Amino acid sequence: MEFLRTRRDLPIYPWRNNQIRIAADDNEVWEIPDPDGHWQRLLQLCDGIQSDVAIVQTMVAAGVSTEDAEGALTQLREAGPVVAFKSPYVESADDERARGKLEHLDALAIQRRLETMRVTVIGAGGGGSHFLMHLAAIGVRHMRIVDYDRVEVSNLNRQWMYDIDHIGYAKVKVASEYISRHVAGSQVQSFNQKLERVADIQSIVRGSDWVFCAADEPPYQMQRLVNYACMAEGIPSVYAFSQRQSGRMMEVIPGVTGCIDCLLATSDDRSPSFRQLVTSLVLNQFQPDTPLISPTLGLMTSWIMKRWVDLVTGPDLARGNAVLRLDFSTLAVAPVSTWIRRPDCVTCGDHGNADHALWQLVPIA
Numbered sequence: 001m002e003f004l005r006t007r008r009d010l011p012i013y014p015w016r017n018n019q020i021r022i023a024a025d026d027n028e029v030w031e032i033p034d035p036d037g038h039w040q041r042l043l044q045l046c047d048g049i050q051s052d053v054a055i056v057q058t059m060v061a062a063g064v065s066t067e068d069a070e071g072a073l074t075q076l077r078e079a080g081p082v083v084a085f086k087s088p089y090v091e092s093a094d095d096e097r098a099r100g101k102l103e104h105l106d107a108l109a110i111q112r113r114l115e116t117m118r119v120t121v122i123g124a125g126g127g128g129s130h131f132l133m134h135l136a137a138i139g140v141r142h143m144r145i146v147d148y149d150r151v152e153v154s155n156l157n158r159q160w161m162y163d164i165d166h167i168g169y170a171k172v173k174v175a176s177e178y179i180s181r182h183v184a185g186s187q188v189q190s191f192n193q194k195l196e197r198v199a200d201i202q203s204i205v206r207g208s209d210w211v212f213c214a215a216d217e218p219p220y221q222m223q224r225l226v227n228y229a230c231m232a233e234g235i236p237s238v239y240a241f242s243q244r245q246s247g248r249m250m251e252v253i254p255g256v257t258g259c260i261d262c263l264l265a266t267s268d269d270r271s272p273s274f275r276q277l278v279t280s281l282v283l284n285q286f287q288p289d290t291p292l293i294s295p296t297l298g299l300m301t302s303w304i305m306k307r308w309v310d311l312v313t314g315p316d317l318a319r320g321n322a323v324l325r326l327d328f329s330t331l332a333v334a335p336v337s338t339w340i341r342r343p344d345c346v347t348c349g350d351h352g353n354a355d356h357a358l359w360q361l362v363p364i365a
Helices: 038-045 052-061 066-079 099-105 108-116 126-137 171-182 198-205 221-233 260-270 274-284 294-313 357-361
Strands: 003-006 012-015 019-022 030-033 047-051 082-085 118-122 142-146 187-191 210-213 237-242 246-252 322-327 333-338
Touching: 003 052, 003 066, 012 038, 019 038, 038 047, 038 052, 038 066, 047 052, 052 066, 066 082, 108 294, 118 126, 118 198, 126 142, 126 171, 126 237, 126 294, 142 171, 142 198, 171 187, 198 221, 210 221, 210 294, 221 237, 221 246, 221 260, 237 294, 246 294, 260 274, 260 357, 274 357, 294 322
Parallel strands: 118 142, 118 210, 142 187, 210 237
Antiparallel strands: 003 047, 003 082, 012 019, 019 030, 237 246, 246 322, 322 333
């Protein structure tokens, strides 16, 4: 038995030649012959509370055959305008704010899952502050925030969570207050500290369902630290990188994908200049200005968050082993680097490459 509900983001209205029409989108429209008004009545019965069995019984009482009623419901479920639930769809007061989102995700169960997930965001600057706002907006209630910076004037051109009154305050404090104001029943832990050791990160992320790494300094080393801690704790993680003309992201899922160290070792194998690049960045200690402006940062973080939602809600989505690049000019997404899980990996394998020269350049402890 299933409980059926029409998608509330799709209008249903009379159409020409005794038809009813569902939706108004250019690429997603259904037109159904309905001279007797039976199918409009069937769609009205799909309110999320009545079961498919009860709907069929009502339609049979109105003169429709059982076969036709069941067949229509099957076609509507498979096509998409009708969503099936395992239990009656009863909205709580908290769902009012998320109404549009619930319709988009097509499942109340997914919303409940987001509400109970525990997500850690490392870095509350440009990328991290946007991730936190997105997580709050989609209903994630349990968050941990890690950063050691304070809000500066230079942050205000792209970090929307902060304003002029926050200058000098710890970013984690402002971010925690933002989430508490915007998410009913939120539980936020903030850590105003600099992360330099794996053990420190492990103690913070332990028990998380996902970790977002939005901190990119020191280069390569921070990603290695977070990667090692998350692999040790068995926690999937997302990594974000930004350039002037593009944004990049990747996810690491323990036991499913290769990890950051698999990627670094593979990159070194493939490119004779990769180690030179790492050496230059580490030794030069270059602290670049952030190349992103508000619109491109918004594009990048929205894209990454959408992919993360798809990963969480869509188990069939291709996962990991690729660095994806979003071109800010064309909005095209393409993999720029791929790799596989390495059996000899120093972090997720048998430690066979523990003496790799890269680990001497970017050591972690």
